[in-house]
Amino acid sequence: MTARVDHLVTSGTFSLDGGTWEVDNNVWIVGDESEAVVIDAAHDADAIAAALAGRALRAIVCTHAHDDHIDAAPALAEATGAPVLLHPDDLPLWRLTHPDRAPDGELSDGQTITVAGVELTVLHTPGHAPGAVCLHAPALGTVFTGDTLFSGGPGATGRSFSHFPTIVESIRTRLLTLPPETVVRTGHGDSTTVGEEAPHLQEWIDRGH
Template structure:
């Protein structure tokens, strides 16, 4: 038996670089799957840290919420280690190329990640799906992954415990980010758990209630 699908979590530390600035950051590692197969959400800092969460499971996909380097720089190395395709919204190509300057000639991610696309993890009645929600603003291709069966959404840097992700950097747009959150995330059930790219979990209801202070 493969068991029920679960969310496994760890963290990894490293740097985030953009616009000539470098910052120390700690990222969440999220792996969704049963005892046999899984998907990895984002590729922060350490192949070893992610692989330790994956264990012996087959990785069906590496799903990138966006292409800031702290979320994707090691994605090609992780792809080689776990033998799984990288999915990314193509609107983030400029950020991917910033994180992987050697890839400007076309060595990119494997498959484009369109809005509404979904992937299934697990078997039979215990299978769950993750659906891509395009939420531009923090980055042009920012994408969240919602699972109604698990009652959670993985938001990358779109929505945190405490409000919207950062803007003010290249390719970011605060009004667009707020619109994405209100139109794509705040319509989810309020009890939906928000698994973020950095920091603690929250819920849609908590962040919706606090949004009047944005």
């Protein structure tokens, strides 16, 4: 059976540094009719489980540990038996949301996660968060970028644990080097392509946001 990408939008809040904001999150499900992985279990474990439609969940992959991307991960793991995977550099952020429940496994740069015959390669892309990762699926012509790269530029770097020069370097060296037709599936908002974003790198640097 052929692997596909399913898309779910869930709504909730993002809290950090004493502020709270309403947000809509993209939840990505990669798999076929029998198995899948979830990228970013945001806000609503029941809705994500329903979208799985009985498929075996192999992993819950966290692109980073801001609360809006991981708040439903423990409940989804409990419901499905799937392990929660996170880059260890984001454990301090994870503990702000889930102090009593650690992730089940670690993500590391270059690691591959295979589901439905498709390989997802982990790219460590710090900047928005220390342990931020993207997942490149060449066979699907796509990269899942979490909050590292959006349609229109880099993810936010104005809060704790973030750093603008680092995110720009991550995008420049790890994402803009991918084939230009690669579809960029983001943590919030619309998808884009590497080719659409690459010409704007210097503008982002000059803007310094």
